[in-house]
Amino acid sequence: MDDWAALLTPDLPGAISVWSLRGPGSWSRLRQSLLFHQSGMMPGVEMPGTSRLARWQLEGGGQGDEVLIIPRARSPYPWLEIHGHSGPALLKCHELTLISLGFKLTNPSSFAAWTSTDRLEAEIAHCLELTTTSRGVQGILYHGQLLRSVLQQLLIESKNRNPNQILPRLRLLAEGFRHARGWTTGWKIIICGKPNAGKSSLLNALLGTSRALVSKHPGTTRDVVKAYAVVEGWRIEFADTAGWHETSDALEMEGIAFGKKSVWDADLVLWVSEDGEPTPEILQTSLVIPVWSKSDLLGRDSVGSEIFSMVSAVTGQGMEELKRRIVDTLGCEGNLSSVPMAFSLEIKKSLDEAAALIQHDNWDAAEYELGRWLRPAPPPKEKSE
Ligand SMILES: Nc1nc2c(ncn2[C@@H]2O[C@H](COP(=O)(O)OP(=O)(O)OP(=O)(O)O)[C@@H](O)[C@H]2O)c(=O)[nH]1
Ligand SMILES: [Mg+2]
Numbered sequence: 001m002d003d004w005a006a007l008l009t010p011d012l013p014g015a016i017s018v019w020s021l022r023g024p025g026s027w028s029r030l031r032q033s034l035l036f037h038q039s040g041m042m043p044g045v046e047m048p049g050t051s052r053l054a055r056w057q058l059e060g061g062g063q064g065d066e067v068l069i070i071p072r073a074r075s076p077y078p079w080l081e082i083h084g085h086s087g088p089a090l091l092k093c094h095e096l097t098l099i100s101l102g103f104k105l106t107n108p109s110s111f112a113a114w115t116s117t118d119r120l121e122a123e124i125a126h127c128l129e130l131t132t133t134s135r136g137v138q139g140i141l142y143h144g145q146l147l148r149s150v151l152q153q154l155l156i157e158s159k160n161r162n163p164n165q166i167l168p169r170l171r172l173l174a175e176g177f178r179h180a181r182g183w184t185t186g187w188k189i190i191i192c193g194k195p196n197a198g199k200s201s202l203l204n205a206l207l208g209t210s211r212a213l214v215s216k217h218p219g220t221t222r223d224v225v226k227a228y229a230v231v232e233g234w235r236i237e238f239a240d241t242a243g244w245h246e247t248s249d250a251l252e253m254e255g256i257a258f259g260k261k262s263v264w265d266a267d268l269v270l271w272v273s274e275d276g277e278p279t280p281e282i283l284q285t286s287l288v289i290p291v292w293s294k295s296d297l298l299g300r301d302s303v304g305s306e307i308f309s310m311v312s313a314v315t316g317q318g319m320e321e322l323k324r325r326i327v328d329t330l331g332c333e334g335n336l337s338s339v340p341m342a343f344s345l346e347i348k349k350s351l352d353e354a355a356a357l358i359q360h361d362n363w364d365a366a367e368y369e370l371g372r373w374l375r376p377a378p379p380p381k382e383k384s385e
Contacts, residue, residue: 003029004380005103006111009086017086019094020111021103022079029101033057048073056097065090079115106380113377120148120373127184127344135233136183139343143180146340151373158367163358170355176341177348179331184344186235187330190262193272195219195243198293201313202272203227203240212240219243222255224262232327268330276308289325
């Protein structure tokens with residue numbers, strides 16, 4: 001078993017740095033390079049909950065920078081942290097010293113996974129690092145615990161070897177990722193429609209600021225214009241695109257093709273038209289909200305539409321309703337749902353894999369795959385420069 005070190009703090013000028021070290025020989029290796037302030041015997045293995053001031057001992061006997069040594073655990077392997085000053089050159093010195101002491105370097109997430117109780121806990125921690133909204137945090141924490149009990153239950157029930165009992169539940173869990181993915185990555189919405197439909201104006205109205213150019217001339221937007229907004233507490237990336245139409249202008253054609261390609265990557269499409277034009281066939285496999293723009297130009301008597309969201313970027317009419325519809329359509333409130341769901345892509349892939357194995361009657365492999373989340377993560381991989 002190797003001894004591992006990871007720098008947990010960013011490799012930037014700053015006030016403090018934290019190195020985490022773990023492995024059977026981590027204490028004995030580190031002792032060779034530290035001078036403790038308190039005199040007396042150097043303890044073999046420090047007790048968690050105690051901390052000690054020390055100095056790096058430089059080659060040739062000189063004293064180096066002062067650090068605080070914090071033991072984290074004694075078993076299954078000694079695990080400790082070094083809290084010290086920071087700065088690129090100083091961190092390089094720390095790194096070289098640790099390498100010369102025989103530590104292998106790894107990245108913080110790989111190290112954190114290894115120190116977690118099991119892979120599910122590590123995945124929860126990893127997703128928490130990624131999320132940018134408190135609603136995302138709420139969803140990950142809640143569904144992390146829910147998933148743990150569901151996996152335990154599935155592993156017991158899989159002993160019956162009954163695919164009808166297990167497969168629908170695995171699929172439901174995996175499908176839940178569609179609702180949960182925005183907790184870690186934010187949702188992506190693309191705004192499409194014919195030229196001059198009011199797409200850029202809609203983007204600006206959703207953002208509450210003038211991000212995209214608006215003009216009365218069709219073909220104003222050429223490239224994809226991206227911007228972030230927080231809608232009802234969720235982080236959403238909106239992409240405004242060039243209007244879709246037949247053209248011989250090479251540049252425009254490229255812009256249109258680029259916009260169409262972005263559709264596949266989007267969680268939701270806003271199909272904008274100023275005259276209730278039906279959603280085109282190319283969007284049939286996408287999640288779409290049809291938006292009827294410029295509703296202020298419609299007569300007073302004009303009735304709303306069940307299918308279209310009627311909005312005016314000029315008066316703001318219908319904007320709040322549209323935002324609510326976006327959040328509802330994306331299933332954003334899944335963070336509060338009691339239906340368990342896969343909250344990360346890794347977990348979704350693993351559930352899909354287990355389902356495929358069960359379909360091939362390979363129950364042992366499926367159980368191994370599901371059980372992986374409840375077993376400790378393997379030792380980390382060495383960091384590549
Ligand atoms: N009255 C009214 N005019 C609007 C509204 N939204 C957009 N317009 C006008 O419609 C014209 C086109 O608006 P844009 O937002 O540039 O339309 P677009 O779909 O982005 O156009 P392209 O980028 O050329 O495809 C501009 O003159 C806008 O002022 C609206 O809600 N009400
Ligand atoms: Mg535009």
